[in-house]
Amino acid sequence: MKAMETLLWSIALPGFGQLLNRKYIKGIVFIFLELLINTQSQFNEAIWLSFLGRTYEAANIVKINWLMFYPCLYFFTLWDAFKDAGGGQTPYSFLPFVCSAYSVTVGLIYSFDVTIAGIFFGPIWLPILSVIPGVAIGRLLQILLLKWK
Numbered sequence: 001m002k003a004m005e006t007l008l009w010s011i012a013l014p015g016f017g018q019l020l021n022r023k024y025i026k027g028i029v030f031i032f033l034e035l036l037i038n039t040q041s042q043f044n045e046a047i048w049l050s051f052l053g054r055t056y057e058a059a060n061i062v063k064i065n066w067l068m069f070y071p072c073l074y075f076f077t078l079w080d081a082f083k084d085a086g087g088g089q090t091p092y093s094f095l096p097f098v099c100s101a102y103s104v105t106v107g108l109i110y111s112f113d114v115t116i117a118g119i120f121f122g123p124i125w126l127p128i129l130s131v132i133p134g135v136a137i138g139r140l141l142q143i144l145l146l147k148w149k
Contacts, residue, residue: 046123
């Protein structure tokens with residue numbers, strides 16, 4: 001239960017899970033990095049515009065140079081908090097987190113050029129949707145590696 005609680009707080013804001021795990025310096029560093037990347041990339045404004053359906057505006061205001069750092073930081077903080085809280089005891093349990101970081105980064109890269117069924121998802125929704133294949137591929141790799149072990 002503690003691992004799941006920590007994971008969910010980390011999803012809300014990277015660094016919160018570390019604070020719950022009493023890793024105060026690490027938590028403060030992660031919160032600082034999250035706020036730095038968030039403000040420099042104009043991520044919150046892009047989220048706001050995307051939720052209003054204004055995905056082209058979100059794509060125009062976001063600073064991709066900064067936002068590209070976010071997926072790896074985000075998924076690493078999730079994994080770190082989850083692991084420190086006692087989760088991730090199964091071998092290769094890091095793979096869904098790592099594969100999600102990769103797939104969200106790729107989703108972000110292509111988010112400015114891809115439309116699906118005529119819909120432009122933009123730099124928020126396409127990366128969010130990219131979590132699904134990341135988790136699935138990571139979990140599949142974990143299962144396969146455990147079978148071949």
